[in-house]
Amino acid sequence: MTDLLGLTMRAASEAVRTSAVSPVALVDAYLERIASVDSHIGSYILVLAAEARAAAKRAEAEIAAGRWRGPLHGLPFAVKDNYDTRGIRTCANSRLMMDVIPDRDATVVSRLAAAGAILLGKLNTWEYGTSMGAVYEDLPYPQARNPWDRTRLTGGSSTGAGASVPARTAMFALGSDTGGSVRLPAAACGLQGLKPTFGLVSRHGMLPNCWAFDTVGPLCWNVWDCAVILQAIAGKDPLDPASAGDIDDYTGTIADGVAGLTIGVILDGDCDGVHPDPAILAGLEAAAAMFEAAGARLKPVTMPASFIRYRLAASVINWAESFAIHERDFRDRAALMGQALRDKMMAGLSLPAVDYIAALRDRRVLTEMNAALMSEVDLLLCPGAFHVAPSADDAERITAFTADTAMTPFNMSGHPAITLCSGFDGDGLPTNIQLVGQWFGEAALLRAAYAYEQATPWRARFPEVT
Amino acid sequence: MDRDIVQVVLPEGLSEEQKARYAVIAAVARRTADRLPRGLDEAIEPAHSFTLHLR
Numbered sequence: 001m002t003d004l005l006g007l008t009m010r011a012a013s014e015a016v017r018t019s020a021v022s023p024v025a026l027v028d029a030y031l032e033r034i035a036s037v038d039s040h041i042g043s044y045i046l047v048l049a050a051e052a053r054a055a056a057k058r059a060e061a062e063i064a065a066g067r068w069r070g071p072l073h074g075l076p077f078a079v080k081d082n083y084d085t086r087g088i089r090t091c092a093n094s095r096l097m098m099d100v101i102p103d104r105d106a107t108v109v110s111r112l113a114a115a116g117a118i119l120l121g122k123l124n125t126w127e128y129g130t131s132m133g134a135v136y137e138d139l140p141y142p143q144a145r146n147p148w149d150r151t152r153l154t155g156g157s158s159t160g161a162g163a164s165v166p167a168r169t170a171m172f173a174l175g176s177d178t179g180g181s182v183r184l185p186a187a188a189c190g191l192q193g194l195k196p197t198f199g200l201v202s203r204h205g206m207l208p209n210c211w212a213f214d215t216v217g218p219l220c221w222n223v224w225d226c227a228v229i230l231q232a233i234a235g236k237d238p239l240d241p242a243s244a245g246d247i248d249d250y251t252g253t254i255a256d257g258v259a260g261l262t263i264g265v266i267l268d269g270d271c272d273g274v275h276p277d278p279a280i281l282a283g284l285e286a287a288a289a290m291f292e293a294a295g296a297r298l299k300p301v302t303m304p305a306s307f308i309r310y311r312l313a314a315s316v317i318n319w320a321e322s323f324a325i326h327e328r329d330f331r332d333r334a335a336l337m338g339q340a341l342r343d344k345m346m347a348g349l350s351l352p353a354v355d356y357i358a359a360l361r362d363r364r365v366l367t368e369m370n371a372a373l374m375s376e377v378d379l380l381l382c383p384g385a386f387h388v389a390p391s392a393d394d395a396e397r398i399t400a401f402t403a404d405t406a407m408t409p410f411n412m413s414g415h416p417a418i419t420l421c422s423g424f425d426g427d428g429l430p431t432n433i434q435l436v437g438q439w440f441g442e443a444a445l446l447r448a449a450y451a452y453e454q455a456t457p458w459r460a461r462f463p464e465v466t
Numbered sequence: 467m468d469r470d471i472v473q474v475v476l477p478e479g480l481s482e483e484q485k486a487r488y489a490v491i492a493a494v495a496r497r498t499a500d501r502l503p504r505g506l507d508e509a510i511e512p513a514h515s516f517t518l519h520l521r
Contacts, residue, residue, distance in 0.1 A: 198515070211515050212514075212515040213515070242515055309503075312498055312499075312501050312502055313502060315498055316495075316498060316499050316502065319495060330477060331477045332477070334477045334479070334480060334484075335479060342484070343487070343491055346487070346488045346491040346492060346495075347491050347492070347494070347495040348495075349474050349476075349488075349492070350474060350488075350491070350492035350495045350496060351495055351496070351499055355499035355502065357512055358499070358502045358503070358504060358506075359499070359502055360512030360513055360514065361503075361506050361510050361511070361512050361513075362502055362503050362506070363512070363513040364510055364511065364512060364513035365503070365506065365510060367513055
């Protein structure tokens, strides 16, 4: 009997296409897995068992009738609970939203449905994607647990997305990345987490955190999965004024390798005196060696500005925009907010408009600096998260984990970036690297990520979750 | 500018603990904003999110 949970997404897709595996059996396997382990992992806020089974039966009938829609048809997935789902509550793990049932689907939800993917449910998150460097157990749903070690943080804010794929409670997950919220949980949970170019994927129907940076992104076990999902969700949407139409073929060239590419390399990262963990540095050096052996030309480079400068501007923009989003609730219903969101409101409340404008002006400068750096290379290899997942009750290390990253600079400039599992430390916790591409250069970015994944053994190791 | 003159109205119903917390957070936020570059060339316009991809 086929181990349905053990199939890669690519293998499952092919098995569904050829009717070797029924979407009904696949969805049932995932629902049974959720029932079996998710009380320990907490990846879901809401499971849509009946809806998923009904969709699976429709998919099975369509495929049997010769109407296979494409590689996502019949595959079970889940979305962070900040994406609107028509007729289904979207609460972003906030007491402010416990009764909100949207009358529309987010564009990405409807695009995945059109591709035939089957929604299993809504995933856990920090409230409206907010942490402020600290995690409090004061939200409606307790935080998700890291499948590699349940005492460890999943990273966030896409906590359930990070936990679900390695726990095999979803085949793939959709998160959102404002300052690293796809890449950070992907790094902590041993996944491949893609933040596309700002504007490539519509945010319509996504509860906003910070308009300047909010980006939709998938968290997956394999790079191919990211490419297929991006193909389904990317492209201009008249309902999102920031969306663009520069779509490429993300899977057609994915196996073409890195020969001839120039890859800028930042081997250390020095986050204002903080350096990546030794295991993460070792993974980074090994990745650089792998790319060179595969025919890429390595070029040592440095970031054009300090990480703290990116973080300062990003923080001020985020606090100001979040306050603009939640001002009424803060004034009328602050007691319903978790401490992290309330803290962010307090920060936003205290900032005059001139500070917000100063930060937006520096964003312009920093973006042009990043563009100059990227003009020297095809891709950039650098650290993602500097540390492995900390203990979920270690406040100091949680602050360090969320702050010591090289992720925000690429939210600032909108460049696409992907974090990849680069091995495991002595405690068996996943380490990570980050690759950064050109604006709308996801095809080359995914090519390099795929080459790395194919050359390394890390996808053969799964956490034991019982 | 003396940042201490920035006036805010806190929501009603905040506990004394939350009001004290506000004082600390506001100070951190203002110190953060104070570290942003000022006096950039006046030709540098803000980067608005929806214009980034139109460069």
